[in-house]
Amino acid sequence: MKLFITSRERDALARQTDPASELTLAWVLRQVDAERSNALFTACCRHAELPEAPAWQELALAEAAAFNDDLDAASQGVNRARMQFTAQGDLHALAMCSWFDAHITAVRGDVTGAETLLREMIERFYALGDTDMANLARLDLAARIQSGDPAGSQAILSAVEPPADGPVRATHDLVFGNGLAVTGQHVPALRHLLPAFERLSDCGMRYRAVVCSPMIAYCFSELGDPAQALEWAQRGLGLSEPGWVHRNSTCQLEIATALAQQRQTARARQIGETLLQQLAPRPYSRAMQQTRHLLGRLDVAEQRWLPAARHFRTLLSAARRTAFVDMQLDALQGLSTCAQGQGRLPRARRLVQLGLSIDRRDSFPVQQRDLLLRAADIDVEAGRAVRALALIESAAQLQLPTPRPGDDQSWLRVAARAHEQLGHWREALDCERRAGAAERAELARAWEQRLHVQQALDELQAMREQNERLKLQHGAAAERAAAAEDNLQTLERLASIGLGLTARLSRDELFPLVDRELRRLLPVDVVMVFQRRGARLELLYGRAHGDALPIEPIPLDDPQALTARCAREDRLLSLHGEQAAPRIPGVAATHSLLFAPLRSQGGVVGVLSLQAQAADAYGPREQHLVLSLAAYMAIALQNAQAYERLAALQHELAERRRLGALGHLVAGVAHELNTPLGNGLLTVGTLQAHVELLQAQLHQGAPRRSQLLACADDLRTGLNLLEQGLKRSANLVRDFKQLAVGPDSEPAAPLDVPALCEQLLKSESRALAAAGLRVTTDLAPHAPLVTRHHALVEVLRALLDNVRVHAKATELMLHGRSDLGGYRIDCVDNGVGIHTQPASRVFEPFFSSRFGQGGSGLGLSVALHRARALLGGDITVQSRPGEGCRFQLQLPLLAPSGRT
Numbered sequence: 067m068k069l070f071i072t073s074r075e076r077d078a079l080a081r082q083t084d085p086a087s088e089l090t091l092a093w094v095l096r097q098v099d100a101e102r103s104n105a106l107f108t109a110c111c112r113h114a115e116l117p118e119a120p121a122w123q124e125l126a127l128a129e130a131a132a133f134n135d136d137l138d139a140a141s142q143g144v145n146r147a148r149m150q151f152t153a154q155g156d157l158h159a160l161a162m163c164s165w166f167d168a169h170i171t172a173v174r175g176d177v178t179g180a181e182t183l184l185r186e187m188i189e190r191f192y193a194l195g196d197t198d199m200a201n202l203a204r205l206d207l208a209a210r211i212q213s214g215d216p217a218g219s220q221a222i223l224s225a226v227e228p229p230a231d232g233p234v235r236a237t238h239d240l241v242f243g244n245g246l247a248v249t250g251q252h253v254p255a256l257r258h259l260l261p262a263f264e265r266l267s268d269c270g271m272r273y274r275a276v277v278c279s280p281m282i283a284y285c286f287s288e289l290g291d292p293a294q295a296l297e298w299a300q301r302g303l304g305l306s307e308p309g310w311v312h313r314n315s316t317c318q319l320e321i322a323t324a325l326a327q328q329r330q331t332a333r334a335r336q337i338g339e340t341l342l343q344q345l346a347p348r349p350y351s352r353a354m355q356q357t358r359h360l361l362g363r364l365d366v367a368e369q370r371w372l373p374a375a376r377h378f379r380t381l382l383s384a385a386r387r388t389a390f391v392d393m394q395l396d397a398l399q400g401l402s403t404c405a406q407g408q409g410r411l412p413r414a415r416r417l418v419q420l421g422l423s424i425d426r427r428d429s430f431p432v433q434q435r436d437l438l439l440r441a442a443d444i445d446v447e448a449g450r451a452v453r454a455l456a457l458i459e460s461a462a463q464l465q466l467p468t469p470r471p472g473d474d475q476s477w478l479r480v481a482a483r484a485h486e487q488l489g490h491w492r493e494a495l496d497c498e499r500r501a502g503a504a505e506r507a508e509l510a511r512a513w514e515q516r517l518h519v520q521q522a523l524d525e526l527q528a529m530r531e532q533n534e535r536l537k538l539q540h541g542a543a544a545e546r547a548a549a550a551e552d553n554l555q556t557l558e559r560l561a562s563i564g565l566g567l568t569a570r571l572s573r574d575e576l577f578p579l580v581d582r583e584l585r586r587l588l589p590v591d592v593v594m595v596f597q598r599r600g601a602r603l604e605l606l607y608g609r610a611h612g613d614a615l616p617i618e619p620i621p622l623d624d625p626q627a628l629t630a631r632c633a634r635e636d637r638l639l640s641l642h643g644e645q646a647a648p649r650i651p652g653v654a655a656t657h658s659l660l661f662a663p664l665r666s667q668g669g670v671v672g673v674l675s676l677q678a679q680a681a682d683a684y685g686p687r688e689q690h691l692v693l694s695l696a697a698y699m700a701i702a703l704q705n706a707q708a709y710e711r712l713a714a715l716q717h718e719l720a721e722r723r724r725l726g727a728l729g730h731l732v733a734g735v736a737h738e739l740n741t742p743l744g745n746g747l748l749t750v751g752t753l754q755a756h757v758e759l760l761q762a763q764l765h766q767g768a769p770r771r772s773q774l775l776a777c778a779d780d781l782r783t784g785l786n787l788l789e790q791g792l793k794r795s796a797n798l799v800r801d802f803k804q805l806a807v808g809p810d811s812e813p814a815a816p817l818d819v820p821a822l823c824e825q826l827l828k829s830e831s832r833a834l835a836a837a838g839l840r841v842t843t844d845l846a847p848h849a850p851l852v853t854r855h856h857a858l859v860e861v862l863r864a865l866l867d868n869v870r871v872h873a874k875a876t877e878l879m880l881h882g883r884s885d886l887g888g889y890r891i892d893c894v895d896n897g898v899g900i901h902t903q904p905a906s907r908v909f910e911p912f913f914s915s916r917f918g919q920g921g922s923g924l925g926l927s928v929a930l931h932r933a934r935a936l937l938g939g940d941i942t943v944q945s946r947p948g949e950g951c952r953f954q955l956q957l958p959l960l961a962p963s964g965r966t
Contacts (some may be wrong), residue, residue, distance in 0.1 A: 067093055070233040070269045085113045096126040097272035115345040121150035131552050132170050133273055134309035139169050148554050163192040181210060198234055205237045212245055236265030240278050250432060252285040276306045276313045283320035292327035315341050315353040322360055334362050350384050355393045362400045395433035396420050402440055409882050435461045442480050451484040573706050577607035588688055592677035597628055603629055610653045632661035633670050642682050658683035662692045664700035671700055741790035753784040812854045814961040818883050819889050820845035826862055837870040844884035848889050853961040857936035864929035865893045873897030893953040900945040938962045
């Protein structure tokens, strides 16, 4: 957060609507427009995403309290803001709090404490990388030490390199110009102070602009231009807030000084008396001392020695307490003048000597020269001409920064009086001549200075005009940028809407989206979408205030129907006013109608119709928007129709595939059951023949033992064959049912998969060895998987049985590795491989290379079903004829729960 920004930056902030920009705007407007700033702060404090807003508002209120001299409230506000910034960890804001601490400390009179805070703040801002704030703090420090340490202040000013514009440049010009004004260089001071005032006002530094205006007034006053001084003092007073007592008094003081120069003593005295009452709570402030000095000088001008002396004595006491040396010298000179006016020359001489003894370092040459001339004037009046000439010579040797009007004439005329007392008529005449020449030179210099000042004012006016032109240009550029931004946002919105429309493949989703987006962009009361079907237009979607519209199909050749006309002429139709008469029963009158053709592949496939109750609702911008949306809608409508056709084809294809798969499944079941059932029927017929033969033998007589034994053997053999066939059929039915049933009720539990694989291989070792398989393992350890024990065992056993029965392999390798966050088991053999392509067909039900040899064709199909349904994993196969097979079982960390 910056302390101040330029007006262009404030305008740019005002055009943004995000909460962070509003908070920044509230902060930088605190001195420019306090009412708007407070309103923005109040709104920002309601934003949950701006937790820092209350702290910044506290800081703004604390600044206002400090400017109003309510220092206790200001300190409390800064402390509250500091606590909130500390909780938020905002180091930059905490450093900003020190800025206000320094101001409050200085106003309380603790100059040393304020300087210490400023030096600490400079270091903190440099550490935070905020060079602008660090430079502002340095300039503030330079201003505060300017009267007590001019060299140190100048060193700080020289070290700061201000930019061409902005708060740092404005403050630098203010401090530099103030230093020139204090040393009496009034014309150069104006060349810095005049542009500083403009920059301070532009940057929203209202308080400092008010500080600058009386400084400008003072310079004009010292240059003998009370009219300009009065104007600038009044300008500062107009900028000042009512509660800014100190700054108001400074401006009023300059107004009174200008009035006194214009010999409007009564008005000047009235302002001075008012200031005494206003500044009563701050009797030792510099403004109060300057007011006392002004009133004393006004009394001296009217030879009211006693009231003047009272003012000067009060001023001397306050100046001694505050250590303002320049004000002490002014007070002593005023008291000396009063004593001389009362004829008390010794006292007047002692007061001058006291003043000269105070200013031993020649820090205030102007006041020192005035005191020397005052002493010389007293000595001339007392008849001590020789001592007076010595004092005049000392005064003439003093180097003043800028000669003041009448300086040379004053000491020359005192010298002339002294020489006259001594009877040095030639020297007296020479002094009078030199005084006249000095007066003429002074007049010429005054005109020259006024010319320089006028040039400075002309430069200021040129700068103002340039700023106005820049503001106008910036405003026009901002309007163009805003229009471009609006167009860009509109284009982005259209692109987003177009993407949303073309992504919708269902009319049930498409038309509500169109309705919603149209109402967001445009004033719309009625939305209708028509589709062209042959020689008529059929309503696909129609809503008026959320209610469906029953619109009959419209013939394309209907001469009265605007929708049909739009489709026939293939162009946008926009009607308003009386032409836009309501044509829909039950719908309120609409005064703006818009019809846009929906074009696709060179032809009109439909019409978009919009109606609004507002008049002239659809201008050129709205028409362009609707045409763009109509283009997207036409594409979306064609996509929806194509999707409907594709969905119908997919449904038909899926149905055919389902019937084909069912036929294949039925054929496989029939094929597998045909052999055991046929064998059973043949066996039953043979057994029936044997039974009939036995019955015949029993009817003929007692059969022989051998015949009974042979018959029994035949029956036993037949029954064994029937039992095997029925078991074979039962097994086929059981495996077939497993394809359709869901997971069993076995819960998932943590399981060490590598250990389970090792246990299963041990239990199957005899069967694998009988098949001639040599098994090796490489099972990496893994954290337990939450899965189903029995289901995993069945899947692994099915993979091993497949290798044992079908692969004709001699080696089998089991790899186990972590993969995709779970565990993967690779079952690799060196057998004959899978000749059928693709190899994944081995997972199809009833796919087997051993039909009629005991294979059911359901083992791998059931394993895949259980791996997916019960274990949440998958089985894949890779194989080439003659190169063996690789089955991959992928297991997740967590098997699915519940029944599927």
